[in-house]
Amino acid sequence: MPTLKELEARFLKVLPPDDEGHIIFQAEGVSLPEADGIMFLCPKCFAANNGPIGTHSVICWFDKSNTTGLDPKPGRWHPSGTGLDDLTFVGPGAVSVQLIGGCNSHGFVTQGNAQ
Ligand SMILES: [Zn+2]
Numbered sequence: 001m002p003t004l005k006e007l008e009a010r011f012l013k014v015l016p017p018d019d020e021g022h023i024i025f026q027a028e029g030v031s032l033p034e035a036d037g038i039m040f041l042c043p044k045c046f047a048a049n050n051g052p053i054g055t056h057s058v059i060c061w062f063d064k065s066n067t068t069g070l071d072p073k074p075g076r077w078h079p080s081g082t083g084l085d086d087l088t089f090v091g092p093g094a095v096s097v098q099l100i101g102g103c104n105s106h107g108f109v110t111q112g113n114a115q
Contacts, residue, residue: 001115011035037061043114044105085112
């Protein structure tokens, strides 16, 4: 089971939309307490591809008010932990991460690892 760091995980912070209403988010230098979500390489495809080449990314938005309406939806996750090394998705709400379509990956984020 790869770690989130091996999957090039980054915390995401939603910024105010630009003048044309496009959603903008910051993906560098964001810590867990200020994060609105996380992006990481799909663990299923990472394993199938033996690495990042050709592997798509997964975005999980957290259950915060400013993620309402953002794609992908409707899933929202509640993070626990202090950062990438021990991040765990906990209830209430979704715990597993299921992708509909594509590779149909269905996994978990537990203690900084993703499967
Ligand atoms: Zn995948």
